[in-house]
Amino acid sequence: MAERSNIEWTDATWNPVRGCSKISPGCKHCYAQTFAERFRGVPGHPYEQGFDLRVVPAKLEEPLKWKTPKKIFVNSMSDLFHPQVPDDFIVDVANVMMKGNWHQYQVLTKRSERLRGLLNSKLRFATTSSHIWWGVSVEDKKHGLPRIKDLRDTPAAIKFLSIEPLLESLGEVSLLGIDWVIVGGESGWGARKLEEEWVQEVLAKCRVQNISFFFKQWGGTRKKLNGRLLNGRTYDELPVLQ
Numbered sequence: 189m190a191e192r193s194n195i196e197w198t199d200a201t202w203n204p205v206r207g208c209s210k211i212s213p214g215c216k217h218c219y220a221q222t223f224a225e226r227f228r229g230v231p232g233h234p235y236e237q238g239f240d241l242r243v244v245p246a247k248l249e250e251p252l253k254w255k256t257p258k259k260i261f262v263n264s265m266s267d268l269f270h271p272q273v274p275d276d277f278i279v280d281v282a283n284v285m286m287k288g289n290w291h292q293y294q295v296l297t298k299r300s301e302r303l304r305g306l307l308n309s310k311l312r313f314a315t316t317s318s319h320i321w322w323g324v325s326v327e328d329k330k331h332g333l334p335r336i337k338d339l340r341d342t343p344a345a346i347k348f349l350s351i352e353p354l355l356e357s358l359g360e361v362s363l364l365g366i367d368w369v370i371v372g373g374e375s376g377w378g379a380r381k382l383e384e385e386w387v388q389e390v391l392a393k394c395r396v397q398n399i400s401f402f403f404k405q406w407g408g409t410r411k412k413l414n415g416r417l418l419n420g421r422t423y424d425e426l427p428v429l430q
């Protein structure tokens with residue numbers, strides 16, 4: 189979608205799928221939905237159909253046209269593993285990522301059961317390269333912890349968590365096998381509060397287990413005011429690639 193991105197942990201976004209549907213509490217204030225619905229009914233606009241899910245084959249080869257290496261967030265406006273996305277299309281996306289191997293791809297999903305199933309079958313060919321990072325979203329214990337287990341049960345070379353928006357303490361979460369953890373609070377109208385204690389707990393676990401840690405933001409209604417300092421510094425670590 190965009191050769192540049194304002195998201196702190198990526199360089200660009202690529203959306204061969206548009207639209208999604210809500211699945212868990214982390215989706216409550218979905219930015220993608222708010223953005224997409226603003227353009228529903230606008231003739232010719234990429235989001236003319238609002239947040240209704242559709243695949244966009246014309247976008248498939250977009251990263252291959254970007255010659256400068258980038259970190260690319262795959263489907264910032266959707267979820268690649270949504271049940272309405274056909275297996276064959278997901279395989280097409282993975283084939284482009286394998287071909288465009290001068291980039292690094294960040295694939296993030298809340299549909300972790302399907303991720304686990306496909307990475308262990310039709311997508312196995314795209315799991316061993318460290319330029320494709322496979323990740324799951326974690327917002328609370330009930331929905332997030334099973335997703336971590338699903339991710340761990342895959343052969344992905346690089347596994348990451350986007351713990352955003354963090355809605356409660358994750359307690360005794362195991363981060364075994366995880367390479368990269370992003371933590372952040374919710375931003376915008378009605379943003380739910382992020383407690384520092386919850387962030388410190390995750391950071392401490394990352395330090396003990398030697399996992400790269402990225403603190404994205406405190407969030408809040410006016411996120412720029414709250415910034416992204418933790419312990420008086422920024423945390424911008426990226427996965428250590430083998």
Ligand code: SF4
Nearest residue numbers: 208209210215218266
């Ligand atoms: S899974 Fe992601 S894109 Fe889909 S509704 Fe939830 S937050 Fe939005």
